[in-house]
Amino acid sequence: MSGDRRTLRVAMVGRGFMGAAHSQGWRTAPHFFDLPADVEMAVVVGRDPEGTAAAARKYGWQEASTDWRATIARDDVDIVDVCVPGDLHSEVSIAALEAGKHVLCEKPLANTVAEAEAMVAAADAAAASGGKAMVGFTYRRVPAVQLAAQLVAAGELGDIREGRAVYLQDWLSDPEAPMTWRLDKASAGSGALGDLGAHIVDMVQFVTGQQVDRVAGTTRTFTTERPLLAENVGLSGTASSERGTVTVDDAALFLGELSGGGVATFEATRVAPGRKNGLRIELNGTRGSLVFDLEDLNVLQLYSSADGANAGFRRVLVTEPSHPYVAAWWPPGHMLGYEHGFSHQVVDLVTSICDGTQPSPTFADGLSVQRVLDAVERSSADGARWTDVR
Numbered sequence: 542m543s544g545d546r547r548t549l550r551v552a553m554v555g556r557g558f559m560g561a562a563h564s565q566g567w568r569t570a571p572h573f574f575d576l577p578a579d580v581e582m583a584v585v586v587g588r589d590p591e592g593t594a595a596a597a598r599k600y601g602w603q604e605a606s607t608d609w610r611a612t613i614a615r616d617d618v619d620i621v622d623v624c625v626p627g628d629l630h631s632e633v634s635i636a637a638l639e640a641g642k643h644v645l646c647e648k649p650l651a652n653t654v655a656e657a658e659a660m661v662a663a664a665d666a667a668a669a670s671g672g673k674a675m676v677g678f679t680y681r682r683v684p685a686v687q688l689a690a691q692l693v694a695a696g697e698l699g700d701i702r703e704g705r706a707v708y709l710q711d712w713l714s715d716p717e718a719p720m721t722w723r724l725d726k727a728s729a730g731s732g733a734l735g736d737l738g739a740h741i742v743d744m745v746q747f748v749t750g751q752q753v754d755r756v757a758g759t760t761r762t763f764t765t766e767r768p769l770l771a772e773n774v775g776l777s778g779t780a781s782s783e784r785g786t787v788t789v790d791d792a793a794l795f796l797g798e799l800s801g802g803g804v805a806t807f808e809a810t811r812v813a814p815g816r817k818n819g820l821r822i823e824l825n826g827t828r829g830s831l832v833f834d835l836e837d838l839n840v841l842q843l844y845s846s847a848d849g850a851n852a853g854f855r856r857v858l859v860t861e862p863s864h865p866y867v868a869a870w871w872p873p874g875h876m877l878g879y880e881h882g883f884s885h886q887v888v889d890l891v892t893s894i895c896d897g898t899q900p901s902p903t904f905a906d907g908l909s910v911q912r913v914l915d916a917v918e919r920s921s922a923d924g925a926r927w928t929d930v931r
């Protein structure tokens with residue numbers, strides 16, 4: 542190994558579900574991919590000392606800290622991975638970029654358009670001195686989704702006329718499911734809209750290469766009060782010591798006009814019983830269609846009108862070494878899963894840092910999604926009227 546090989550030391554702020562998923566990415570990527578730098582999982586930051594120390598041991602971080610400001614100020618930290626609730630995304634990301642660190646920030650980029658704009662400004666300023674900023678829309682990094690984008694860009698579907706995208710979960714179907722930060726607008730920004738809708742907006746924009754320009758939609762909160770757990774006392778929506786007020790949507794449904802002239806439907810919900818993590822998009826173009834379904838994520842379904850009388854949807858198993866990211870893993874047909882996107886995210890960020898290229902999705906991509914979410918909320922407040930994304 543050459544003596545001038547770089548080592549990139551990572552600090553991860555936040556250690557919940559996304560922290561666990563990101564840890565898996567940092568731990569695994571260097572063992573499967575030939576990264577252009579060594580990666581060290583230096584510090585994990587959390588609020589309570591015991592829990593954070595336990596997370597460091599479990600996930601493989603060298604140190605635990607309860608002080609994110611001191612951590613990002615360290616000279617021996619190169620990358621800051623932001624996995625905290627949305628209300629801290631802008632503060633931690635901007636401080637880290639200003640401290641000269643590369644930043645990976647979980648989605649949605651921020652809780653508001655104003656915060657996302659400030660983050661883009663900080664990323665632009667950091668870029669002048671080589672700083673990289675990336676937002677964690679990991680589903681872009683499922684091989685079948687990458688392949689879908691390549692096929693659309695190559696014109697395989699022709700012009701996109703229609704899209705339909707859903708992201709359905711059910712963990713809030715039960716009205717007695719407890720309050721968490723994800724149900725508090727001040728912490729999470731929005732509900733299913735930002736948590737799940739952000740993914741499908743990004744996926745449609747990424748795969749089609751187009752922007753959502755105008756929306757008409759509605760949001761609903763079916764359960765407005767939920768049992769309060771001791772650790773959630775103090776959330777801004779809390780009404781009493783026993784129940785908290787839900788201040789975000791349970792479901793969001795909207796139409797979107799695409800910049801290429803097409804139209805798409807979007808639905809994000811956390812109250813669809815039986816739907817655990819059901820993300821599905823379908824695109825129909827002038828020459829064909831494609832379908833991606835996260836519950837069958839190694840497969841891309843393709844239909845080509847050119848196949849004439851024998852046309853039908855083909856199930857393409859996206860596990861060949863020639864497919865994006867796949868060569869580093871297993872032989873054809875040996876399936877990848879949810880967690881692999883987090884490894885691919887590490888590969889792309891580390892490669893960009895070493896190559897000096899811009900990692901994608903950029904903070905600007907995150908801002909464009911944020912603007913769509915904001916337009917949906919404005920449309921919903923205005924009787925589902927068509928509303929410009931701005």
Ligand code: SOE
Nearest residue numbers: 558648710712736737740818
């Ligand atoms: C919500 O339940 C959630 O964890 C999202 O926040 C993630 O982004 C998604 O990957 C899975 O579902």
